[in-house]
Amino acid sequence: MTELSAHLPQFQHGQLTENFPDNHLSNTQESMASALFNTDQNDTSERRRHENSERRRNDNPDSETNGQPQNNIQQVVEQDEEEDEELTLKYGAKHVIMLFVPVTLCMVVVVATIKSVSFYTRKDGQLIYTPFTEETETVGQRALNSILNAAIMISVIIVMTILLVVLYKYRCYKVIHGWLIISSLLLLFFFSFIYLGEVFKTYNVAMDYITVALIIWNFGVVGMICIHWKGPLRLQQAYLIMISALMALVFIKYLPEWTAWLILAVISVYDLVAVLCPKGPLRMLVETAQERNETLFPALIYSSTMIWLVNMAEEDPEAQRKASKNSTYDKQAPANQTQNEDPEADDGGFSQEWQQQRDNRIGPIESTPESRAAVQALPSNSQSSEDPEERGVKLGLGDFIFYSVLVGKASATASGDWNTTLACFVAILIGLCLTLLLLAIFKKALPALPISITFGLVFYFATDNLVQPFMDQLAFHQFYI
Amino acid sequence: PALGLFLFTIAREPLRIIILIAGAFFWLVSLLLSSLIWFIAVKASDPRDEALQRGLLIFGVIFSVLLQEVFRFLYYKLLRKAIEGLVALSEDGCSPISIQQMAYVAGVGFGLMSGAFSMINLLADALGPGTVGIHGDSQLYFLTSAFMTMVLIFLHTFWGILFFHGCEHRRWWEIAAVVVMHLAVSGSTFCNPLYVGSLVPSYLLMAIAAVWAYLLSGGSAQNVRRFLLCK
Numbered sequence: 017m018t019e020l021s022a023h024l025p026q027f028q029h030g031q032l033t034e035n036f037p038d039n040h041l042s043n044t045q046e047s048m049a050s051a052l053f054n055t056d057q058n059d060t061s062e063r064r065r066h067e068n069s070e071r072r073r074n075d076n077p078d079s080e081t082n083g084q085p086q087n088n089i090q091q092v093v094e095q096d097e098e099e100d101e102e103l104t105l106k107y108g109a110k111h112v113i114m115l116f117v118p119v120t121l122c123m124v125v126v127v128a129t130i131k132s133v134s135f136y137t138r139k140d141g142q143l144i145y146t147p148f149t150e151e152t153e154t155v156g157q158r159a160l161n162s163i164l165n166a167a168i169m170i171s172v173i174i175v176m177t178i179l180l181v182v183l184y185k186y187r188c189y190k191v192i193h194g195w196l197i198i199s200s201l202l203l204l205f206f207f208s209f210i211y212l213g214e215v216f217k218t219y220n221v222a223m224d225y226i227t228v229a230l231i232i233w234n235f236g237v238v239g240m241i242c243i244h245w246k247g248p249l250r251l252q253q254a255y256l257i258m259i260s261a262l263m264a265l266v267f268i269k270y271l272p273e274w275t276a277w278l279i280l281a282v283i284s285v286y287d288l289v290a291v292l293c294p295k296g297p298l299r300m301l302v303e304t305a306q307e308r309n310e311t312l313f314p315a316l317i318y319s320s321t322m323i324w325l326v327n328m329a330e331e332d333p334e335a336q337r338k339a340s341k342n343s344t345y346d347k348q349a350p351a352n353q354t355q356n357e358d359p360e361a362d363d364g365g366f367s368q369e370w371q372q373q374r375d376n377r378i379g380p381i382e383s384t385p386e387s388r389a390a391v392q393a394l395p396s397n398s399q400s401s402e403d404p405e406e407r408g409v410k411l412g413l414g415d416f417i418f419y420s421v422l423v424g425k426a427s428a429t430a431s432g433d434w435n436t437t438l439a440c441f442v443a444i445l446i447g448l449c450l451t452l453l454l455l456a457i458f459k460k461a462l463p464a465l466p467i468s469i470t471f472g473l474v475f476y477f478a479t480d481n482l483v484q485p486f487m488d489q490l491a492f493h494q495f496y497i
Numbered sequence: 498p499a500l501g502l503f504l505f506t507i508a509r510e511p512l513r514i515i516i517l518i519a520g521a522f523f524w525l526v527s528l529l530l531s532s533l534i535w536f537i538a539v540k541a542s543d544p545r546d547e548a549l550q551r552g553l554l555i556f557g558v559i560f561s562v563l564l565q566e567v568f569r570f571l572y573y574k575l576l577r578k579a580i581e582g583l584v585a586l587s588e589d590g591c592s593p594i595s596i597q598q599m600a601y602v603a604g605v606g607f608g609l610m611s612g613a614f615s616m617i618n619l620l621a622d623a624l625g626p627g628t629v630g631i632h633g634d635s636q637l638y639f640l641t642s643a644f645m646t647m648v649l650i651f652l653h654t655f656w657g658i659l660f661f662h663g664c665e666h667r668r669w670w671e672i673a674a675v676v677v678m679h680l681a682v683s684g685s686t687f688c689n690p691l692y693v694g695s696l697v698p699s700y701l702l703m704a705i706a707a708v709w710a711y712l713l714s715g716g717s718a719q720n721v722r723r724f725l726l727c728k
Contacts (some may be wrong), residue, residue: 108515112515113514113515116514116518210713437612437613438610438613439525442518442522442525442610443522443525444523445518446518446519446522449515449518449519475525475529478533479529481536482529482532482533482536483528483529483532485532485536485539486528486531486532486536486557487614488536489550489554490558491553
């Protein structure tokens with residue numbers, strides 16, 4: 017599991033204690049970092065993590081050989097690893113649950129909205145990124161159209177990724193910042209306005225514009241502050257969930273049937289490829305960032321806890337700044353980089369927002385492996401004050417969105433209705449579990465999307481076509497199995 | 498009641514939640530496979546023959562029951578492996594969760610999933626307008642469905658405990674008893690809508706299973722008495 021190991025209580029050799037937390041943190045933070053990021057950055061960060069940790073391990077004996085027998089160091093280092101793994105797995109269950117809850121919440125929100133507000137299931141046109149319609153005469157034509165749609169969408173994503181890498185390479189930070197801010201503005205204000213309007217329409221609630229303006233304004237401003245700056249953790253998590261849900265709803269509404277399923281499938285394949293192939297643009301991005309040893313942009317990351325630095329008085333502000341990068345509650349004055357704490361997910365499907373969306377999705381993600389690298393570089397004494405229980409796991413918001421899209425589509429368009437929705441829900445959760453497990457076992461970068469989406473898709477189609485008639489018949493005769 | 502069980506006993510510990518969801522998943526897979534078989538059978542047969550369809554349905558039900566038990570067994574195997582892993586990784590050498598707890602949680606997982614699948618469409622329809630039993634069917638449809646589902650969820654929970662206990666101690670007759678009970682309960686539902694034929698035996702069987710599971714888990718009549726008298 018991608019847990020941060022707790023601060024080891026074992027202090028076998030006095031001289032080595034300082035290095036323990038360092039080692040552990042580098043191991044575990046990297047494992048934590050890589051695990052659930054939006055696939056893209058996973059392998060790069062992981063790989064680097066391994067390199068780093070190995071470097072450290074090699075460093076340890078070197079630095080500590082004065083008077084210290086070598087085998088002791090080796091043994092300690094090995095024990096280090098074992099304990100590392102143990103603690104990693106021990107905290108695994110808790111952190112998995114910490115991820116289950118927001119994913120479940122997001123899905124619940126999406127499903128509830130789909131079921132009640134009919135706006136999101138009406139076909140009001142398509143995004144310009146999916147220009148081919150699916151209302152054609154023949155099945156073959158429809159299939160062709162949806163394949164073309166999906167291809168266009170995926171190529172847009174790839175282009176945006178490359179664009180972002182290029183921008184990052186040439187240090188056009190301002191542009192990226194601007195993108196992030198604009199997209200989060202749009203999401204928070206415009207989309208929630210539409211959403212609120214539709215909800216009111218559904219429940220026939222009379223509302224005047226002034227009240228609405230006030231509500232939306234407050235919601236938006238608080239959201240911007242929470243996400244981009246400081247704010248209580250719960251509130252930030254809530255905002256992230258809301259934004260993922262909004263985004264997923266937009267996808268569900270504006271993507272036609274077959275295109276949506278195809279896109280889901282292709283996205284997970286793309287994730288898999290991007291993680292396992294060494295030539296991805298994202299990998300280049302992360303490596304560049306690591307070379308420059310900078311903190312990347314705030315990620316589209318959902319963070320389940322925050323990291324507190326208890327005694328921050330004596331350490332240098334630089335170290336603390338970087339250490340608190342993970343925390344959503346910066347006690348120190350945040351570095352200017354960390355101000356772009358933008359866990360924004362994608363934007364809708366309208367023209368320029370797509371670009372921003374891709375940016376948001378991909379760009380900020382780069383930040384985290386970097387921040388990991390930065391955190392590892394910290395002196396160990398600043399880490400030792402971290403409360404192990406407070407460390408959490410992070411999951412990319414893009415993952416949230418696609419999970420919710422899957423479940424939402426299942427509830428919107430399935431003949432099996434709630435059965436299908438439930439089946440997809442369980443499938444996705446199990447996929448998430450498995451992904452975390454695999455990550456803990458292999459300690460390699462693994463994308464969070466493919467396994468869950470595959471399970472979800474399989475279960476959706478299977479439940480819809482196979483289980484549904486069976487259950488219908490059973491319920492009709494009132495048989496029970 | 499199942500939800501209450503969940504809230505009070507499972508929701509606290511994350512490991513149990515994972516086991517629960519995994520249990521639900523296994524049940525789901527078994528359902529999938531059995532409906533696949535049924536589907537194939539139906540497609541290969543004449544859709545207009547009522548008796549044949551009913552017969553096929555019964556066959557599907559029996560097959561599904563057997564598959565469920567098979568998957569329960571598979572789940573047991575998986576949990577055994579997991580428990581060894583957990584023991585190896587824990588600090589003090591003993592597993593954070595015992596096999597009995599796992600059995601209980603697995604049973605609840607199975608039960609919840611089966612109950613959910615049985616009831617949820619019904620509930621959704623119940624929210625809408627309509628009259629129960631307008632075509633001459635029983636008016637108690639919803640009520641009996643609810644009771645049946647509840648008894649089934651409980652039964653799954655108890656069967657989980659019994660089953661795992663049987664596997665642990667290699668008592669094949671226990672496992673066989675669980676399978677037979679399951680078949681009996683499902684079979685009793687075949688005489689619906691003659692509800693007295695299905696609900697009463699099911700509840701009886703549930704009571705038996707409950708007592709059995711309780712005794713297996715180390716309880717005794719003394720405990721019950723002490724509990725009731727709040728000593």
